[in-house]
Amino acid sequence: MPVDSASTEPETERVAFVRNAPGSRRLYSDEPLLDRARCPIGSDSGAVVREVVDPMTVLTPSASRPISRRRSAMSLAAPLILLTLLTLAAVPPIGSLAAQDGGPNANVAEADRLLLPPAWRDVPLRDDLPSPSSFGGFEFGSRLWQHHELVAYFRMLDERSERASWEPYATSHQRRPLGHLTITAAANRERLDEIRAAHRGLTDPERSSAIEIDRLPAIVVAGYGVHGDEPSASHAAAVVAWFLCAAQDSRIDSWLDELVLRVDPCLNPDGFERFSSWSNEYAGANPSDEPWHREHRQGWPGGRTNAYWFDLNRDWMPLVHPESRGRLSEFRAWRPVLTLDFHEMGTDSTYFFQPGEPKRSHPRSPLGTRELTARLAEFHAAALDRMGTRYFTEERFDDFYPGKGSTYPDLSGAVGILFEQSSARGVRQTGTRGTRTLRSTVRNQVATSFSSFEGSVALRTELLENLRRSYREADQAARVDPLAAYAFAAPKDGGRLDRFAELLARHDIVSRRLIEATEVERMDGSRSTLPAGTLIVDARQRESRLLRAIFDRPTDFEENAFYDVSAWSLPLAFDLDQTELAAMPSDDRLGEALEWERPGVADGPAIAYVVSWSPAEAPAELVRLARAGIQVHAASEAFVTEIDGETRRFEPGALAVFPESDLETGNVDDATLRQVLAASPVLRWEGVRSGITSEGIDFGSGSWLPVPAPRIAVLIGDGVDRYAAGAVRHRLDLELGTAATLIDVGDLAGAARESWTAIVVAGGSPSIDAAGIAALEGWIERGGTLVVLGDACGWGAARNWFGLMPAPTASGTASNPERRPYAEADDDRALERIAGAIVASEIDLTHPIGWGLADPHVPVFRDHALMLARSASAYATPGVYDSEAVLAGYVSPRQRERFADAASIVVASRGRGRIVAIAEQPVYRGFFHGSARLFDNAVLFGPLIENR
Ligand SMILES: [Zn+2]
Structure with a gap:
């Protein structure tokens, strides 16, 4: 089992943006496609080696072939010219192909039928609804659609199909629309409000038993492409929507009778557009399958992330971005029973669907949800078996961090399912397990979309019942739990507490304020008085399961290897004083948000x-x-x-x-x-x-x-951790309101001559040449402030700017280590990793780095095991660690010991300037509003720090 801390999708890496190492190029596949054209081309060590070819891709560049087949009277050249003109035209050629004599649109639709699983290819289709190829004017999958094409296609379906309606729900940072296409039978369309209200009612234990589910259509949300460089997802959405709108078939009628399907074609428009542009830039008319081809090796920052280089599939809980906020507000208004989350993974894999790693499900996710995940898996397995597509389950991917698209729904009464298709990362690419094409990968995603719909129909009442039961069980558990309420305070900082309350409200978690100082009973039996303004969260409210999940501070785990972080506690991220109460304060002590001082x-x-x-x-x-x-x-x-x-x-x-x-x-x-x-x-x-x-x-x-008036630069480019750089950029641009000048590592030699008040190295190991390093050091010596964050401290220490603690010694010695089983190497290493934990810093409040903090103890997030050495100067280590350093997350006993002598923050003087090294990520994922102050102080007050 490979271990990758970075993410649940091991095709990408956390520490630095390193391009995929291309696999060896072998021309065979063990993942055959049903409509394959197999060409035995040789043998390797006696085994038959075959190339798997998608017949539609073979047709390129002559996209006109399916058309010319019927238009035999015409020369081959005429439709080619027609298609070329249509492709060049700015307006999509809706209907223009269909208007041709002989119905060429039907031919294009026929080519697009090959994107459907075999069982669905003979279904009669409305031919006045353009298929993706006829709409785009070129063979679907021969190049990537851009975001405006995708949206135009969904708007067309909205206009022309009585089954579908397009409802925008958000606008991305770069002003692209997000929306759902709701597809259902006419009878359901007439009572959508009622269906939605019934789903919401199922989450209310007080009235859910009265809701009749036998004839209630189930709401299912199919979300595609939260990662922008996973193109089969959003491209599959177009095929799925086309088929659902165009199919004339009683089986589809029953889906639409029994389900309200909401297709979200692109969860990350800005990332999708970045990758589409990249792929189209390099693919050409005859796309190369070579892994070294530029198309398959994205330049920094790559297409996975959104406009600020955040992973939107980690944003379901912190809701930092408009894409996530809009999506969650839809989720809460509709309360789906099933949500589908389509992704891609590395080229050299096969196909994955949940259930994932069984020991890494979130411990609070309902048993019924896990059972339904397994029952739905039978439908996916059958669908892929029919196509001869290989797949795996129950390993590698987890469902632990609540901010993920397949986990958050699990904690909210729905069943969230993650799908991962091995990627062509462009139009076609050959890896160690054969050739992936955009078209073949789309087909797999369409197949599991359909198997999900089939499964939803078969399990409709069970899914609805699961929504009802999960809230009922949570309610019963909360009633017998002695914990009655949480109290939160942010001394001297009402704004931070307000933001916390606002975020809770987005999750439908109700909070209220003490309107006067009130004596309360704590869980340990003691009594104390909490001041007016304290935020009170009733632990026995409807979202009791979710609120516990996002307030949790686990430090013990059934399984100690994580793909994503093992700590996320929102109250720690906001650095709030938290008190657990044995009784709710009485109603007359509670009110709405307090009025703060008039600004x-x-x-x-x-x-x-x-x-x-x-x-x-x-x-x-x-x-x-x-x-x-x-x-x-x-x-x-x-x-x-x-x-x-x-x-x-x-x-x-x-x-x-x-x-x-x-x-x-x-x-x-x-x-x-x-x-x-x-x-x-x-x-x-x-x-x-x-x-x-x-x-x-x-x-x-x-x-x-x-x-000094801030003039702040952020290093970006090769070697820099894009997520960390994105979080810093987001902080500067959208939270502090200052320009973040983004300087490429390659330009540093020239750019470091400017008068920046601070330059930030956010994470990773920037690839800077000797001239760049010399320029940077000269700039520091003339009075500059370099701020180095997180694992970039390893890079800084390698320049001898400051020191690291020695790495821990394993049992035995380096030359004579203890002998261990080969199969346990990954797990052994995983145990010593710090994959994402919240630790307690202790900050010197007299140091500019600590100014403004109400309390010296600050929860900080770290996702690496490097430890800063303390400064030789007694006054230049503004941050160390509390004696009990680990607040949440998995950290091995051996790693825990190392915090005792380490520094959290050191300031290294150099000439007239200084380097501020912060071992943690103070602005991690945009929601650590407590430790963000350490970063703000470093970049704004760094120039004020004297050499002491
Ligand atoms: Zn993904």
């Missing part, structure tokens, strides 16, 4: 305007003022001052702006300054009337440090 600015004139650095919104406010040309100062020490007659204490990091009446530091007059400050969307700037403070630094003190 804006106090009355002037003042000698300074100040704001605390603790609120989540403060870093974006600093950026906003800098962009407006206002010089902001940061307090490097605490002070106490009087504001409107009230004594207020400000901790280090507090920001001040001075009107020009202060001749040394002010650069804007009071009225203009107040105008800028008044526009603050969430923070309130207080006016200070006197320069003298009652405690700590006065306002003319040298301890007020001018903060």
Whole structure:
């Protein structure tokens, strides 16, 4: 069993973006296709070696062949010219082919029939609905569709088919639409609201028993292509939708009678478009099957991710992106009983469908869901057996992290099924297990789509019953669980708690606020008083299963090897104080969101305007003022001052702006300054009337440090971890509101001469040549701040910029290791990996890196086992680890010991500049809003750090 921490799809890699190593090129396949044209071409060691050829691909480049077969009266050239013209035309040629005498559209449709499983090829089809090839004007699968073609096809089906309606639900970052095509019988269409309401009702144990399911059509969502470079998924969606709309067959009628099918053709439009453009750029008229061909070896960052290089198949829980938010809101409005999630994996594999690795199902997923997953698998197996397609189950892929598209539904009453097709990664590619073509891989995905629909009809009442039972069981379990409620607080930072409450609401998890300080009973029997504003989450509400799953902090696991992270606890990611309560506070103590201080600015004139650095919104406010040309100062020490007659204490990091009446530091007059400050969307700037403070630094003190206007660059390109770089870019661009200048590793020699306030190496091991390294070091020595995150610390340590702790020693010695079984090598290594755990940093709050934190203990995420060595300077290790370092996730006992002496953050001085090395990923997957402050401080306040 191969172990790949990186993801559930081992075809891609986590640490750095390394292109697929091409496999040896062998011209045979052990995964034959039923409509194959097999050509014995030789033998290898006595075995018959055969090339498997998709007959439709063989027809290329003459896409006209299926047409010319019937149009024998015409010369071959005429339809070729016609097709070429149509392909060049901007408007899809709807109907133009069908209008030809002799019905050439039917011929093209016939070619597209080969994309269907054999059992469905003879079904009569409406020929006034263009098939994908006739719509596109070229043989479907001979090049990739682009996203606008896919959407145009679905809109056409919406217009022309009375069975289908297209409903957009979101717009991607790059402004591409996402939507569902709802396909069902006319009778169901008339009562869709009722069907939807019945599904939602099944999730409500109070009324679910009254819902009649015998005649209730089941809602099934088929989602394709959350990873943009897995093209058979979205291309299969077009074939599936065409067939469901065009088929004239009683079996299909029964699907549409008994099911409401929602086809989501492209879950990641921006990634899909990136890969389609890439493939079409290089494929040509005669696509090469050679793994070394440029088409099959994507340039950085590749097509898998969305516009910000996030893996959208990890975003179902954190909901950082518009694609996921829109999809989840649909999921919650419709409450499907089954969701299908179509992917591709490496070229050298076969086909996979769930059930996956049995020991790595989420422990809270219902037993009934697992049973239905296995029963549906029988339908997929039969469908692929009929086609001679090889497949595997129950290994490699897991269902553990709740933010995945096949796992989240499991925890929400639906059955989520993952499908993985070995990829042609383009039009065609030959690997160690034969040739994959886009067309043959589409056919497999269509087959398992249909087997899912067949299975859904056969298991319709069981699937509906599973939705009802899973909520009923969760309700019963919650009632007997002594845990009554969770209480969450974010001292000094209401914004972070608000965001947490908003995210819970997107998951239909209800939270309320204490409207006054209230005494509560904790789970350990003690009593304490929680302040007004504390967020209370009733543990016995409808989503009790899901909320436990996303609040969990597991550290013990049945199985200790993970493909994805083993820790995700949302409260830790938001760095919230969490209290578990034995009783819900009474209703009269609970209210809606509290009103925070009115944002804006106090009355002037003042000698300074100040704001605390603790609120989540403060870093974006600093950026906003800098962009407006206002010089902001940061307090490097605490002070106490009087504001409107009230004594207020400000901790280090507090920001001040001075009107020009202060001749040394002010650069804007009071009225203009107040105008800028008044526009603050969430923070309130207080006016200070006197320069003298009652405690700590006065306002003319040298301890007020001018903060340079941020000008931040992020290294990208070969060797850089695209996910980590994407998370940093997302933080800078969309959270802080500053431009993230993306510098390719190859350009560093020239670009490091610019006056960046900070350059970020987000992760991986950037491929920088000697000239680039020299330029970077020179830039640091002239005063630059280099911020190195996560496993890039290994790369930084290799340059001798700072040190790493020695690697742990295995039992035995390197020259004479303990003898172990060959079969256990992967598992042995997996046990020592840190595949994704949340650990507790302890931060020096007097250091600029710690400014604004309410508490020195900060949960941070790490996905590697490198340990930073502490600095030789006593003042340059702002972060270490708590004595109990591991908060959630699997970390072996031997690795746990290493945290005791290691550093979480070190600052290495170099000339007039410095390198800030953070061993963890403070902005991991865009939802670690607690530790994000460490990153913000590093890039915004890094230039203020002195060599001490
Ligand atoms: Zn995938």
